[in-house]
Amino acid sequence: MENVKILIVDDKQENLNLIEKVLEGLSLEINSFTDAGEAVLKCQDTKFDLLIIDIRMPIIGFNVFNKISETDLNNGVPVIYLAEKTDIPNIELAYSKGCLDLILRPFRADELFSKISIHTKLQSQQKELRSLINAKEKVLSMVAHELRSPFNALIGFSDLLMNNYKSNEDDTNEFFMEKINSISNQTLGLLNDLLNYSLHQQDKILASSDELSLKSVLDGVCLQLKPIGNLKEICMNKVVEGDPIIKGDKAMLATLFRNLISNAIKFTPQKGAINLNVLQNEQEVNIKIADKGVGMNEEELRNLFKMDERVTKKGTNNEVGSGYGLLLVKEIIDKHKGSISVDSKKGEGTTFTVNLPLS
Amino acid sequence: MKKPSPDNTYIWNYDFETGINRIDFEHQVFLELINSFKIAVEEGQEKLELDSIISELEKYAEFHFISEENFMRRINYPEYKDHQSKHFDLLEDLNIAKHDETDYKKLIEFVYSWFTHHTIGEDRKIKKFLEDNDIDFEEFHYNILP
Incomplete structure (x- = not known):
């Protein structure tokens, strides 16, 4: 307090x-x-x-x-x-x-003490409430703002399809449809983040604890993100040492890696590369997700996991974000008793390192 | 029958008298309360007992001040505001003094000098005003005795 x-x-x-x-x-x-x-x-x-x-x-x-x-x-x-x-x-x-x-x-001394202590408690609660309300309002306006641009794009591309469908070359129509599909997927991801985050906040999602193959979780996520990566012709190099088994919630871990990898895609320029390396020692498994993308300066790094400083940054292809992705990542890692660190240099790229305990 | 006072208690004397019966009566009760406190401190009574006498002193002072202020207002006493503000100062000082629990003797001396200065200095001015303006104090009170 x-x-x-x-x-x-x-x-x-x-x-x-x-x-x-x-x-x-x-x-x-x-x-x-x-x-x-x-x-x-x-x-x-x-x-x-x-x-x-x-x-x-x-x-x-x-x-x-x-x-x-x-x-x-x-x-x-x-x-x-x-x-x-x-x-x-x-x-x-x-x-x-x-x-x-x-x-x-x-x-009486005790009278003064308890009066002031009650009043100060009330004031500090009020202070806390005010900042919570502010944060919520900020989130709401940000979400509304973030949803507007993908919808504008969707309307734009679907207009182009509707009005020129017959006169367009097949390739062009395909391009528009691909765009509509990928934007819709991105937007759904954004909404899922938001929903997950809010459920986590209310503690409605409890992590289940199953023995999982980390490799199969990562394979699933990569498969899911492949179309988005293809759009930017990004080359994804995945090296997994052995078949690490971890205890955790499959859906949550998929969300965790989907966020980190889609961020890497988002901030990597056309035809860039992303390296995904998984190493393990006796106690834990170490997952490195490295991109050679736009990177972050020191201030951006400092504010990365903070609720009140949460700002979302557009990707190299103007991809949108919810600003919730990394908060969600942090929460999921906490729930799995893991840790995360980040290393980044402006203009040189970013590496996220996740450590999770082995089963 | 009242107990005889031990030797070193404060004794009522002529200097304290305002000549206004009711005010003098209230002052006498207040002086007796100061003595009760003094004796309790000297006997080494427990904090609970001392606190309850302080609270009695406090309440009596508040009561007496309001009663004196009401009277001053009724007789259109010109220094009413000034006198009242002196009462407020006294209560403020008492508040500071009573929280110094390490030194009850200081509190006794404080309350006694508080009492004497105010009584001799301020309250006797009321009597003078009554005399100068030929006001009969008794007219402001009802007789309750058969």
């Missing part, structure tokens, strides 16, 4: 000391000020999750709060006021202005 940032403003240093002492032990980042002006200044460059403001100061607490809410970063920040128990008019005013809560003096 991320630390909650709290700002405390009270003109008496002893009050600040007391509050900070009571709140020790909560994972908070506390900034406290006796000077309201300095506090407002701080709010111009720092976003706080919660304010605690004394009402009775040389500048009345309500005004300090107003000034703070006028800053760009702290608009809408919740406030808890400190007031004296007998200060009825200010207590009424505070509630009527919509404060989150009041801490009335003289207070």
Whole structure:
């Protein structure tokens, strides 16, 4: 859980000391000020999750709060006021202005502690929810965007077929149909990734644990991807040492390798080559998928498996991606207690190395 | 019958008197509470007992302040706001002092000087205002005795 940032403003240093002492032990980042002006200044460059403001100061607490809410970063920040128990008019005013809560003096230490701990918990949950909603919205708009281009292409090619079917050469029609077929397959792959990812997120897919021949899984995937590779005339060199047996879920492992190999195809230029090497030692099997494609720079590498930085990159032939492929890969590998590493240089190509425990 | 006070307790004296019966009565109760706390600390009573006396002191102070403020408002006391804000300061100070559990003696001294300064300094000004303006304090209260 991320630390909650709290700002405390009270003109008496002893009050600040007391509050900070009571709140020790909560994972908070506390900034406290006796000077309201300095506090407002701080709010111009720092976003706080919660304010605690004394009402009775040389500048009345309500005004300090107003000034703070006028800053760009702290608009809408919740406030808890400190007031004296007998200060009825200010207590009424505070509630009527919509404060989150009041801490009335003289207070009990445990009361202050549990109030602030509950409020900070709520604030941090809210923070988390907000970022989840943001992530979801980002995904939704990205998916909508990503689906638009293949559909545009599908409509374009099918139009060409429909309108010129009779006048076209057979070769041309075949070319259009092949295009429609491969785009449809790519798009289905994209939708499958999305669906799988969302099911994984809800933990609805549980890995079954069968003894599998890795070679047959890879053969199946390569066969499936062959038409896409052929479109770019890519040469796939596959070398599998022996017949490694691993324990795992066949469908998931197929998804894993389909993603990695189709990525390699996607980022390899026309007539390029992809090398698939499988080696094994006593405990594990090591699968290397290497392409001589466009490669990645350091920043792209760093953000490769991150949810919030997920960006999808078009392939050398403008192939689309869901941005979910590698997240899914990571999850499947985790579920199989394996590991993945990546090595890449801009312009020189990328090598993914997957390690899976042998059965 | 009331217990006789041990030697080193605080004794009510003429300087504390505002001459307003009800206020003086409340001040006397408050002084007695300070003494109860002092004796409990000196006897080495447990924290639970000390905390409950602090809470009694606290509540009584709150009650007494509101009662004094209501009275000041009724007589249109000109320094009402100022006096009230001094009450708030006292509560703020009490809040700081009561959390220093390492030093109860300091808390006793704090509450006693709190009491004397406020009583002698501020509350007697109310009496002077009543006299200057010929206001009868008793008129503000109802007789409940048969």
